Amino acid sequence: MVLLSHAVVGAAIGVAVKNSLWSFLIGILSHHLMDSFPHIDYGSQLIKESGPRFLGQKPKLKPDSPRKFDETFWKILFVDFSVAWTVFLWIFYRLPENLWLSVFFGALGALLPDVIAFYPPFVKAATRKYKWAAFIAEIHSVFHWALPIKSLFWGFFWQIAFTASALGYIARFIR
Numbered sequence: 001m002v003l004l005s006h007a008v009v010g011a012a013i014g015v016a017v018k019n020s021l022w023s024f025l026i027g028i029l030s031h032h033l034m035d036s037f038p039h040i041d042y043g044s045q046l047i048k049e050s051g052p053r054f055l056g057q058k059p060k061l062k063p064d065s066p067r068k069f070d071e072t073f074w075k076i077l078f079v080d081f082s083v084a085w086t087v088f089l090w091i092f093y094r095l096p097e098n099l100w101l102s103v104f105f106g107a108l109g110a111l112l113p114d115v116i117a118f119y120p121p122f123v124k125a126a127t128r129k130y131k132w133a134a135f136i137a138e139i140h141s142v143f144h145w146a147l148p149i150k151s152l153f154w155g156f157f158w159q160i161a162f163t164a165s166a167l168g169y170i171a172r173f174i175r
């Protein structure tokens with residue numbers, strides 16, 4: 001799922017749990033739970049047929065798809081990151097200070113699996129070197145249900161539902 005959805009759900013966990021360590025751990029858990037709902041993701045234009053590994057299926061990729069990140073990928077990431085950054089400025093500005101730390105760690109935990117599964121060279125080195133990083137990357141691939149780009153309705157349904165619910169919950173605590 002997009003960075004924004006994961007980050008705001010992590011923030012909502014931080015608001016609810018009010019403890020940095022637990023927010024971080026539950027944040028990691030929330031990432032995989034959310035990813036297991038069908039969604040359009042960064043790699044969706046590469047997918048021909050989707051099927052999550054946790055249901056015993058294997059997504060089929062388009063034979064002609066490039067395996068590296070193209071310009072569109074970076075553009076979407078930039079927009080996604082900018083929106084998430086703006087939303088977080090609002091969250092921190094409006095939430096009482098005693099919640100800042102747990103919100104930060106909740107969001108960090110919720111984003112971590114994607115950072116590890118993202119596979120830039122340094123992460124690839126980390127997953128080779130550290131068993132825990134390789135384990136998180138494997139879990140991520142099993143509990144991940146990305147749809148092809150044409151599945152617009154279900155592609156966005158859960159992402160919007162998660163984001164809206166999390167923001168609605170956080171809004172109850174703002175000053």
Ligand SMILES: [Zn+2]
Pocket residue numbers: 001031035113114117140144
């Ligand atoms: Zn993910």
